[in-house]
Amino acid sequence: MTSVALLGLGRMGAAMARHVAAAGHDLVVWNRTPREFEGAEVAASVEDAVVGAEVVVLMLFGPDSVREVLPEVVAHAPAGALVVDATTIGPQAAREFARTAREGGLRYVDAPVAGSVGPATDGTLGVLVGGAQEDYDEALPLLHLWGDPARVRRVGEVGAGSALKLVVNQGIGVLAAGLGEALALAGQLGLDRTAVLDLLGGTAYGWTLGQKRAMVEAGDYADTQFSLELLAKDLALAVDSAGDAELAVTRAALADAQAALDAGHAGEDYAAVVGHLADEGRADSY
Ligand SMILES: NC(=O)c1ccc[n+]([C@@H]2O[C@H](COP(=O)([O-])OP(=O)(O)OC[C@H]3O[C@@H](n4cnc5c(N)ncnc54)[C@H](OP(=O)(O)O)[C@@H]3O)[C@@H](O)[C@H]2O)c1
Numbered sequence: 001m002t003s004v005a006l007l008g009l010g011r012m013g014a015a016m017a018r019h020v021a022a023a024g025h026d027l028v029v030w031n032r033t034p035r036e037f038e039g040a041e042v043a044a045s046v047e048d049a050v051v052g053a054e055v056v057v058l059m060l061f062g063p064d065s066v067r068e069v070l071p072e073v074v075a076h077a078p079a080g081a082l083v084v085d086a087t088t089i090g091p092q093a094a095r096e097f098a099r100t101a102r103e104g105g106l107r108y109v110d111a112p113v114a115g116s117v118g119p120a121t122d123g124t125l126g127v128l129v130g131g132a133q134e135d136y137d138e139a140l141p142l143l144h145l146w147g148d149p150a151r152v153r154r155v156g157e158v159g160a161g162s163a164l165k166l167v168v169n170q171g172i173g174v175l176a177a178g179l180g181e182a183l184a185l186a187g188q189l190g191l192d193r194t195a196v197l198d199l200l201g202g203t204a205y206g207w208t209l210g211q212k213r214a215m216v217e218a219g220d221y222a223d224t225q226f227s228l229e230l231l232a233k234d235l236a237l238a239v240d241s242a243g244d245a246e247l248a249v250t251r252a253a254l255a256d257a258q259a260a261l262d263a264g265h266a267g268e269d270y271a272a273v274v275g276h277l278a279d280e281g282r283a284d285s286y
Pocket of ligand 1: 008009010011012013031032033059060061062064065066068069086087088089113114115116117225226227230234
């Protein structure tokens with residue numbers, strides 16, 4: 001049994017915390033906006049959550065939120081505690097946070113997840129870990145609670161998991177924008193939307209449609225799994241991490257996501273970008 005603090009009870013963090021509680025670990029949870037949670041102690045502050053923790057799991061929005069919370073963790077967690085950062089933050093931030101943790105006497109691995117609320121609930125996420133082998137080994141029993149053991153892997157030193165995660169989400173964002181434009185084109189050509197969706201299901205867009213076709217057909221993106229804000233955050237992280245690579249397509253997908261946010265789709269699932277492009281024409285911001 002391990003003393004675990006899990007910080008961040010959003011869609012993913014709450015699902016992960018339920019696995020930790022069910023496995024019988026000594027779990028304390030915290031969320032910035034006070035939230036009820038069955039099966040674990042709910043702490044009123046980061047300090048209260050981490051003060052007795054052997055492992056501190058972070059599942060926050062992105063690098064800015066981790067940058068806000070981590071100093072409190074460093075100040076109050078016991079020396080030697082292991083920080084498992086499951087937030088999608090990008091490799092530069094992961095290395096920065098590892099330094100912050102190390103300087104405060106803690107250990108750190110980045111462990112972003114692949115898969116959405118369904119796999120988080122089922123405990124079948126992919127987990128991409130960057131960090132020291134011994135820290136990975138120590139984190140593994142916990143990672144197996146929310147991850148499919150066949151898809152939990154150490155991919156390198158700190159930052160490696162976060163780098164791979166950005167590449168994965170670049171594809172998700174580009175596919176969504178491409179699908180939206182394909183539907184916009186089909187609309188301009190007077191094609192039947194259902195027939196087009198049937199055919200596109202057998203193309204590269206089939207992955208996106210497999211998950212989001214019902215939302216796109218209904219034009220209703222309120223059942224958020226992976227929010228449009230998170231997708232925009234990840235595309236911006238990809239662009240910011242790209243060094244000399246121009247990533248023109250990724251920048252365009254980011255502009256599309258931003259345009260959909262500006263058009264009022266904030267809070268909705270990222271599939272809203274497909275509908276926004278399909279129904280309201282191509283974003284004019286790039
Ligand atoms: N949803 C997915 O399908 C999915 C899949 C893979 C990876 N991810 C990644 O997993 C992470 C969590 O995703 P999610 O879907 O659970 O997001 P979410 O539902 O939007 O939850 C975000 C969490 O971060 C907290 N937070 C935001 N800003 C904060 C700050 N400045 N200080 C402290 N806490 C802050 C929120 O607290 P409040 O309640 O107070 O706002 C909330 O607990 C993200 O990095 C995301 O990119 C998500």
